[in-house]
Amino acid sequence: MTSALSPETARRLDAVSRALRKQWGLRTESDEVWGHHSHVVPVRTDEGIPAVLKVAAEDQETEHEALALQHWGGRGAVRLLRADPRRRAVLLERLERRDLSEEWDVRACEEVAGLYRLLHVPAPPQLLPLTAYVGRFVDPLAGLPRDAPLPRRMVEQCLAHLRDLVADDASTGTMVHGDLHYENVLADRTGEWVAIDPHAMSGDPHWEPAPLLWNRLDEARGDLRRTVRVRFETVVDAAGLDEDRARAWAVVRLVLNAFRAVRSDGSDPAYVTRMLTVLKAVQS
Ligand SMILES: Nc1ncnc2c1ncn2[C@@H]1O[C@H](COP(=O)(O)OP(=O)(O)O)[C@@H](O)[C@H]1O
Ligand SMILES: [Mg+2]
Known part of the structure; x- marks a missing residue:
């Protein structure tokens, strides 16, 4: 797998x-x-237990990986054997190198919805509130120049949802994984699917489905709209989520992804287009 890390960061890790x-x-x-x-x-540990050692780059998303895994205690997520949170390092039970990309995507969405039931527990107090995480984007997004390559209508829609969701008590309090897509769900030795790689926050279960929509789109080819819609309906139904609220968070996440890409140097126009295409599909 090619690394997204800079050579300097890769050397440091x-x-x-x-x-x-x-x-x-x-x-x-x-x-x-x-x-x-x-x-x-x-x-392998000194006792011969197969494990993996993960050292993550120091971004906000990886800050509470050890805390989240410890809190889940192996229920729905990989078992944590040891951690050094200061160095963003976790020693994990070794899983199979088989992830949910190998299941049919609709089946995979059902499996992920099943994991929500185990993962969505009351959030420990150390976690960043989701409202703080997204709230800091409101002003920069509102100030985006009108000629930026992001349709103003989508920006306004995102801002309207953001203002409602940030003011809503239901937007925090539940521990969310945050990046639960196909490649972050691996099979354990008994064949059960478990989550890895949490970007944990104190959030809202409706924050969770969006990465199932924007990942693994290469196989959607001709019928992207249908693919996105079927995945969305599947996960919302299987998890018993409120459809409008899940859609509102998906709109927010897709526009914020596009916004961050537009704002960064070297932005990838294909990535921005993909986010906007998924956005239209989930609203159609
Ligand atoms: N516990 C584990 N057992 C086996 N393989 C793992 C385990 N944790 C991670 N991996 C492998 O390493 C890859 C990267 O790990 P991940 O935690 O998803 O970090 P990131 O996606 O941020 O690089 C995974 O896609 C998987 O192939
Ligand atoms: Mg990952």
Whole structure:
């Protein structure tokens, strides 16, 4: 897998990983580094238990990975064996290298909806409130120049939802995974699907479905609109979510993804187009 990390960050995470393997008495099983936004290597503990050591880059999303996994205690998520939160490092039970991309996407959405029931527990107080996470985008988004490559109508729609959702008490209080898509659900040794790679916040279960819509679109080819709609309906029904609220959060997340891409240097126009296409599909 190609890495999204800069060579500098990759080197730094590699050094942290080596130091921790020594400190924790872990045996490295392969030179191959797994992970796209992080450094993941297969290891064995001094007791011979197969594990992986993950060291993540220091962004806001990865801040509470250890806390969230510890809180779930292996229910619906990978088991945490050890952690060094200061260094963004977690030692995890080794899972199979088989993820939900290999299931039919509709079946995969049902599996993920089943995981919500285990993962959506009351949030521990240390987690960032979802309203604070999204609230800081309101002003910059409202100030986006009118000639930016993001239709104003979509920006206004996102802002209207954001203002309602940020003011709503139901938008916080539940621990959400935040990035629960096909590649972040792996099979454990018993064949059960479990979540990895949480971007945990104190949020709202309706925040959760959107990554199922914008990931894995290569296979949608001709009928993207239908693919997105079927996935959305499947996950909303299977999880018993409120359809309008899940749609509102999906609109917010898709526009914010596009906004962040537009705002960053080297933005990828194809990515922005994809977000806007999914947005239209989920609203059609
Ligand atoms: N517990 C685990 N067991 C086996 N493989 C894992 C485990 N955790 C992560 N991986 C592998 O490493 C990849 C990256 O891990 P992940 O936590 O998703 O980080 P990121 O997506 O931020 O790079 C996963 O897609 C998977 O292939
Ligand atoms: Mg991942």
